[in-house]
Amino acid sequence: MPDVQCCKCGKWKNKQCTRDISSDSYEWIREKLNITNTSVLNYYICSTCERDTRRKSTIVVDASNSTSDFEIQLEEYLFMKDCHHRCCICGVILTSSSVVIPSSARIDLLVDHHLYVNYDTRVCDKHLCKNRLSTNISINKKTCDPLSLDGGNLKSLILDLISNIREVRTKVEARKEDFVCF
Ligand SMILES: [Zn+2]
Numbered sequence: 001m002p003d004v005q006c007c008k009c010g011k012w013k014n015k016q017c018t019r020d021i022s023s024d025s026y027e028w029i030r031e032k033l034n035i036t037n038t039s040v041l042n043y044y045i046c047s048t049c050e051r052d053t054r055r056k057s058t059i060v061v062d063a064s065n066s067t068s069d070f071e072i073q074l075e076e077y078l079f080m081k082d083c084h085h086r087c088c089i090c091g092v093i094l095t096s097s098s099v100v101i102p103s104s105a106r107i108d109l110l111v112d113h114h115l116y117v118n119y120d121t122r123v124c125d126k127h128l129c130k131n132r133l134s135t136n137i138s139i140n141k142k143t144c145d146p147l148s149l150d151g152g153n154l155k156s157l158i159l160d161l162i163s164n165i166r167e168v169r170t171k172v173e174a175r176k177e178d179f180v181c182f
């Protein structure tokens with residue numbers, strides 16, 4: 001029987017699949033979820049809702065930083081401009097099966113293909129494997145420019161990198177736990 005209830009989706013979960021967000025360091029999550037009731041001692045959030053909440057906060061940060069005081073250039077990396085209703089990977093006109101590229105797949109594009117795209121870029125869903133980029137893709141880079149990032153983009157990139165590292169680390173830890181169970 002699962003032992004704790006997620007304060008966002010209300011589902012009952014095993015405690016190890018949730019995070020205790022009762023402490024001061026998670027106040028920002030509680031604020032996002034509009035939790036003001038202080039009579040409850042412990043709040044838990046499931047991993048799905050946590051990821052969701054963090055992702056939303058990334059976009060909010062991005063939107064509030066549209067002005068830029070500086071730009072940094074990364075010559076080894078490319079930036080793909082708005083693809084005008086075309087998939088940024090294969091270049092075909094987007095269909096109803098296209099999706100907004102998940103932040104972890106954006107990081108894969110950057111790490112594996114040296115390509116940066118904006119967070120609202122859409123791609124065909126066939127290029128994705130769950131929320132990661134499929135390994136067998138080739139990209140048409142004709143319409144790319146050298147990458148330069150302003151303050152807002154840089155901040156959202158750093159936040160994406162952090163959440164990506166956190167996601168990978170959670171997976172590694174889960175795998176370790178599997179070993180312990182054996
Ligand atoms: Zn939940």
Ligand SMILES: [Zn+2]
Nearest residue numbers: 087089090124
């Ligand atoms: Zn495509």
